[in-house]
Amino acid sequence: MSTSRIIQLAQKISAQAAVLDSHLQSNGLPQPSFNEDGPTEAFKEGTPDVQQAKSDVLEAMIELRQLIEGPMNNLLPPNNLSPLVAVYRFKLASLVPVGSTISFRDLAEKSGVREHDVKRIVRYTAVYHRVFHEPKKGFVAHTAASKLLAENPAASHLMGLTFDECWPAHNRAVDAIAQGSEEPNVSGYALANNTSLNTFQFFSENPTRAERFAAAMATTSTASLEALSTHFAWSELSPNSTVVDLGGSRGHVSIYLAQKFAHLRFVVQDLPEVVKGAADTLPEDVQGRIEFSAHDMFTNQPTQGADVYLLRYVLHDWPDKYCIDVLRKLIPSLKAGAKVVIQDHLLPEPGTMTLRQEMNMRNMDAIMLSLFNSREREVEEWEELFNTADSRFGGFTANRIGEHGSSGVISVEWTP
Incomplete structure (x- = not known):
């Protein structure tokens, strides 16, 4: 008799949870806990085996729960976020004392929310999200999650x-x-x-x-900046080559690259209100190699003859025809051999990533739809954007960051 899928998943959870537990115990690290003093990220550090074990446990838990709850719950998942929104909106976490308790009555008075509403908000978020707990009837205390909200901007x-x-x-x-x-x-x-x-x-x-x-x-990781620096041959550019950083905000990407590649110069372009005063905040070690220029990328590119035109997580904010317009606005300023470099998400083929990786990517694509009426793109769709913009964008390459990475560095060369 073959082992059922639910038993396979349960066994994987057990085996890989043992790997995680061994990691914590052998390194003297605290166990995961909902308690107020519990770690916020119990497995932030760890070997690849530990990170794989964490991923395996979480993905097996998702599948096991979905199988056991059945298809109706997949169609109608519990999704009432209003109580959690209320915690955020009324700043309830900041009103609960760390290391102590507060009564529902006092919390209602301090927040300006009716007591019976405070009670149901707290009790809902406690069971659904482990935000707050009620150590004794009528009194509220922190959990690790609510304390994190209270203390971490x-x-x-x-x-x-x-x-x-x-x-x-x-x-x-x-x-x-x-x-x-x-x-x-x-x-x-x-x-x-x-x-x-x-x-x-x-x-x-x-x-x-x-x-x-x-x-x-600004809370996002700097790991993608490191990936940008290693997935394009910046070191092979000639001394004093110019890199135009379109949509470069206050220059954090150019600063990072300038500090790694001292032979390059940078022009950071963004809207006037964005770049105003940015030059005054440059670190001393890159002053003289980074300049700022007010520019709307939907107008013709003013910096002519640059070696690289960089768009980092810019085009995924725009529908296709606007991306094509941005690329075409570069053309009058491009010299032969100039590179256009894009760092952005690369949607996977279904089933080619781990479950949680693909869930995160599909979620990001849905966010782009909701916020911008734009989208994330597959490798072929990125190539099609360039082909549609102009056939003289040649030598298309897309280097995915990591074996199953969610993003990549794309480059083309202008070949008039």
């Missing part, structure tokens, strides 16, 4: 991005799809905010929300 920024920007946009994304438009202002985000502006235009008129969005983006 990054957690608050990311919750703001999720609940104030993405969640309303997701709710209107299907309405936007129904319009069949390729315009960036026909998006779930635009409909949710009752605006005819695209998302970037809306942010320019709502600076507080723009700042929070930028703060959430």
